Amino acid sequence: MRCSIFNCDKKHMNQCCALCPDLRRCKNPCLNHPDRCGKLRAETPxxxxxxxxxxxxxxxxxxxxxxxxxxxxxxxxxxxxxxxxxxxxxxxxxxxxxxxxxxxxxxxxxxxxxxxxxxxxxxxx
Structure with a gap:
């Protein structure tokens, strides 16, 4: 799933940080969670x-x-x-x-x- 507001510095894509396996090692994670922000979206084709x-x-x-x-x-x-x-x-x-x-x-x-x-x-x- 993708995030519609956050762009990952490392992967250079709109990946939701809450679902990222590298979250614990990330230096600049998004502090939101899909349950709170509601910005999680399906990937486009x-x-x-x-x-x-x-x-x-x-x-x-x-x-x-x-x-x-x-x-x-x-x-x-x-x-x-x-x-x-x-x-x-x-x-x-x-x-x-x-x-x-x-x-x-x-x-x-x-x-x-x-x-x-x-x-x-x-x-x-």
Whole structure:
């Protein structure tokens, strides 16, 4: 979970200090607790994706990935990627060099498919 008012000096993100495993060693912790401040919020799809190592890429980089394996059958670079295409989100799962590609109507569905390894049918439109 994220905090909507505090930014951690060490991790450079909006992590709730009350839930942080490094709280006892922290030099500048937030003194609030979610029960008191009410500023705890769910992570956005982008925050979940970035934390899982998914990269957001543009049209040219997506084309480069998908064109790279036409002759060799091995797509490069390896990894997981998201590209926004108009109102759609295209997920590219290239962890094994096969460049599996799916299109989604929401960013959350695309992130779920890439991060949680669930079948496409369970992620929605």
């Amino acid at each position: 982008r925050e979940i994706a970035v934390a899982a190592g998914v990269r957001y890429i543009g049209k040219n980089e997506a084309a480069r990935i998908l064109d790279s394996g036409e002759t060799t059958g091995e797509y490069k670079p390896l990894g997981r990627f998201i590209r926004k295409a108009g109102r759609k989100f295209v997920g590219i799962d290239n962890r094994d060099g096969d460049a599996w590609t799916e299109e989604f109507s929401t960013e959350a569905a695309c992130v779920r498919w890439l991060v949680e390894d669930v079948p496409r049918e369970e992620c929605g439109p």
